[in-house]
Amino acid sequence: MPPASKPEEGEPASPLHSQLAKLLSALFYGTCSFFIVLVNKTVLTTYSFPSPLILGIGQMATTIVILYVSKLNKIIQFPDFNKNIPVKVFPLPLLYVGNHISGLASTSKLSLPMFTVLRKFTIPLTLFLEMIILRKQHSLNIIVSVFAIILGAFIAACSDLSFNLEGYIFVFLNDIFTAANGVYTKQKMDPKELGKYGVLFYNACFMIIPAFVISISTGDLQQATKFSQWRNILFILLFLLSCLLGFLLMYSTVLCSYYNSALTTTVVGAVKNISIAYIGMLFGGDYIFSVLNFLGLNICMGGGVMYTFLTLQGPEHPKQRVTEEIIPSDAKLESGVD
Numbered sequence: 001m002p003p004a005s006k007p008e009e010g011e012p013a014s015p016l017h018s019q020l021a022k023l024l025s026a027l028f029y030g031t032c033s034f035f036i037v038l039v040n041k042t043v044l045t046t047y048s049f050p051s052p053l054i055l056g057i058g059q060m061a062t063t064i065v066i067l068y069v070s071k072l073n074k075i076i077q078f079p080d081f082n083k084n085i086p087v088k089v090f091p092l093p094l095l096y097v098g099n100h101i102s103g104l105a106s107t108s109k110l111s112l113p114m115f116t117v118l119r120k121f122t123i124p125l126t127l128f129l130e131m132i133i134l135r136k137q138h139s140l141n142i143i144v145s146v147f148a149i150i151l152g153a154f155i156a157a158c159s160d161l162s163f164n165l166e167g168y169i170f171v172f173l174n175d176i177f178t179a180a181n182g183v184y185t186k187q188k189m190d191p192k193e194l195g196k197y198g199v200l201f202y203n204a205c206f207m208i209i210p211a212f213v214i215s216i217s218t219g220d221l222q223q224a225t226k227f228s229q230w231r232n233i234l235f236i237l238l239f240l241l242s243c244l245l246g247f248l249l250m251y252s253t254v255l256c257s258y259y260n261s262a263l264t265t266t267v268v269g270a271v272k273n274i275s276i277a278y279i280g281m282l283f284g285g286d287y288i289f290s291v292l293n294f295l296g297l298n299i300c301m302g303g304g305v306m307y308t309f310l311t312l313q314g315p316e317h318p319k320q321r322v323t324e325e326i327i328p329s330d331a332k333l334e335s336g337v338d
Contacts (some may be wrong), residue, residue, distance in 0.1 A: 002010060021259045025255045029249075029256040031273045043242050047235050054224040056100065058239065059246020060208040066247055067201040077199035085202055088194055089116040093206035099177035100211075118171045120153040123144070127177035134184050135181045136261070141310050146263075148303030149270055156296025182253075182262035189258050196254045205248070226261055228259050264311055271304035 043049050070076045079085065123146050130136040189223040190198045229235040256265045 011269070019125070025252070025256045025259040026264060026268050029218065029252040030254040030268050031271060032245060033272050036099075036126045036235045036249050038243065039238060039242045039245055041233070043238050046228075047085075047229055047238070049172050049227060049229070049235075049239070050223040051215065051220040052209060052221045054220075055239070055242060056246070057208060057211050057215065059250070060204045060211065060244040061276070062243040063200060063204040063247040063250055064208065067197060067204075071197075076197045078195050078201055081202075086196075086206070087205060089188065089199070089202045092181065092188065092203045095177050095181040095184065096203065096207050097210055099174060099181055102174035102177055107301075118149050118168065119175065120270060121172065122175045122178045123149060123263070123266050123270060125175055126182055129183040130263055134187060134262075139262075139310070141270070142307065145303045145307040145310060148306065150302050152296045152299030152301070152303060153301060154296070156293045158292055158296070179262075179266070182257060182265055186257045186262045187253060189254065196258050200250055200254055258262075261309065264307075267304060267307050271301065271308075 040052075040055065043055065044052060049055065066075065067078070071078060127138060127143070127146055131138070185199060188194055188199050193201065212221075215224075253265060256268060
């Protein structure tokens with residue numbers, strides 16, 4: 001369910017309601033993203049489950065079932081399938097599959113510090129694509145905060161500037177796919193088209209088929225079915241929890257983009273990763289302190305905090321504020337105007 005419910009029919013939405021919806025949707029996304037990392041790490045590392053792809057298919061299947069049952073019970077609404085649906089949802093499934101494959105390939109080719117810093121290029125790419133595809137303008141302060149995050153990431157990783165051409169190509173492809181997926185998701189959420197639930201449902205439907213075919217052709221499905229822990233109740237519960245969190249992550253990603261922007265969703269993900277680094281310093285026991293790394297992390301976090309403050313402060317441009325005052329509050333919420 002959305003973090004903040006819409007006002008009653010005919011009741012204008014207050015600026016506080018709008019800002020609360022933005023804040024809670026961003027927190028919801030950050031929380032889901034944080035917890036799914038922990039659960040997936042336990043399933044894939046602690047229990048050595050051999051197939052991340054099968055885990056992903058389980059998450060997609062959970063999304064489809066929950067949304068379809070909710071639609072049948074009239075809890076949510078989205079369009080029934082028709083011949084125009086594939087055109088409306090395109091190119092999201094392709095972007096998701098490309099994102100998944102390039103992400104796995106780049107992770108195996110690069111060290112963790114360099115992978116982390118190069119993944120930060122998703123943020124300026126998202127900003128650029130929002131300006132080109134969504135025709136959204138950003139203030140100079142927003143742009144400065146975005147590049148502060150990137151600068152901090154470079155400083156934090158400068159002690160590990162290893163070069164791997166193949167890894168660089170895959171990680172930049174991963175950045176492009178991630179940014180494009182976020183921006184096109186925002187574009188496809190028009191209530192007159194698919195709406196946020198329709199985007200989630202049909203994207204999962206179209207993604208699960210090629211993912212299943214890939215799992216069969218690569219032997220992933222066979223490895224997963226022969227896995228020895230399927231009789232372990234705790235593993236099964238964690239696997240099911242991962243599937244549920246996968247749905248919540250997809251939902252919270254769409255929700256954060258719906259109430260905020262694709263750029264905000266990307267920045268929240270970056271700040272979440274920095275927060276995990278801080279937690280690792282205090283409790284992980286495996287953080288190796290260096291002045292440059294610590295300085296870079298703090299610059300990253302400062303840029304993220306600055307971005308958050310500027311975003312929640314209100315519209316970036318005075319003209320936008322005037323326009324929003326003219327639009328009825330209900331209409332703004334339905335059309336996804338930030």
